[in-house]
Amino acid sequence: MAGGKYNVGIIGYGLSAKTFHIPFITAVPEFNLYAIVQRHPKPGDDASKDHPSIKLYHSAEDLVKDDQVHVVVISTAPESHLHLAKLALNAKKNGTFLPFTPTAAEAKELTDLAKAQGVLLTVYQNRRWDSDFLTVKKYIEDGTLGRIAEFETHFDRHRPEPPAENWKAYNSPGNGAVYDLGTHLIDQVVYLFGMPQRITGFVGSQREVNPHGLEDSCTVLLHYDNIKMLATVKAGVVSPEVNQLRFWVRGVKGSFKKFHLDPQEDQLRKLGLKPGDKGYGLEPEEHYGTLNLVKGGEIVSEVAPTITPPTYIEYYRRLAAALAGDASQIPVPPEQSVGVIRLVELARESSKLGKTLTV
Structure with missing residues (x-):
């Protein structure tokens, strides 16, 4: 944690990030909106202008190299989730996204990887x-x-x-x-x-x-x-x-x-x-x-x-509690989401x- 808060990095800056993640991340005191990956900012759609205090990255690879990022939110097309989640988990970042992955085998692979890396993985079933x-x-x-x-x-x-x-x-x-x-x-x-x-x-x-x-x-x-x-x-x-x-x-x-x-x-x-x-x-x-x-x-x-x-907001409240060590508060256990896929x-x-x- 940095200054008593978990720094959150978001990969992708579309509707999902703007509507279903950022308003709730910023409403929970335990979280700090720290960084956003936006490959091609445009006039009128620039994460760094909308959120001047964040770090703006142009690639997920650069984001996960940042030691100050504690939680990675993936808000990109589903077919990219396996690759991006593996990047985050291998860098020992906690992660959340929806839908899980296109296949249950991939979802199980990520669930096992999170356990091996000792980090928290959950799925955004808001x-x-x-x-x-x-x-x-x-x-x-x-x-x-x-x-x-x-x-x-x-x-x-x-x-x-x-x-x-x-x-x-x-x-x-x-x-x-x-x-x-x-x-x-x-x-x-x-x-x-x-x-x-x-x-x-x-x-x-x-x-x-x-x-x-x-x-x-x-x-x-x-x-x-x-x-x-x-x-x-x-x-x-x-x-x-x-x-x-x-x-x-x-x-x-x-x-x-x-x-x-x-x-x-x-x-x-x-x-x-x-x-x-x-x-x-x-x-x-x-x-x-x-x-x-x-x-x-x-x-x-x-x-x-x-x-x-x-x-x-309850999703992110529970995520904060789970990150603090209360495993019973994980918002959506990944094993349940493997079953859904x-x-x-x-x-x-x-x-x-x-x-x-x-x-």
């Missing part, structure tokens, strides 16, 4: 701290819904036009809906219920015009034979709905249905709110979910207020073969 997910988690854990028979988690949007011409439009390793949104949604299911016994995947494109073959949509069925539950993970780009379904959870004592996404991303990207600002992370009442409960042999309905979340691989294989596979 949506474990979505307000609506934490509301669902509460109702499941306190028994409100009883034994869960079906769990649906959705991230559907209506974007049928061809994707914007950038790296995200190409069908490259680690890219596409099942890696992008799917890893968040699958992680939420695995976090609640563990690994399934079987998996059925439908991975492909819903767009009529898709020049680069991007896998823009996915539906993944996770079969929990041990608890007699089916989990559905869905992310599509053809969904012309005013109110997009987010969660639909059905149990023997009741159900929970929720529309609309957690507000944090829109607040960060569109409204310019930051952690600590008034209203940040809070969902408007008109977006609350609905509880249907079995009472006295009848089903009654009531509004289900969204809980006040700790927000995505394995499920992504199996979903794509299931889709290609047209059959359900054993996990």
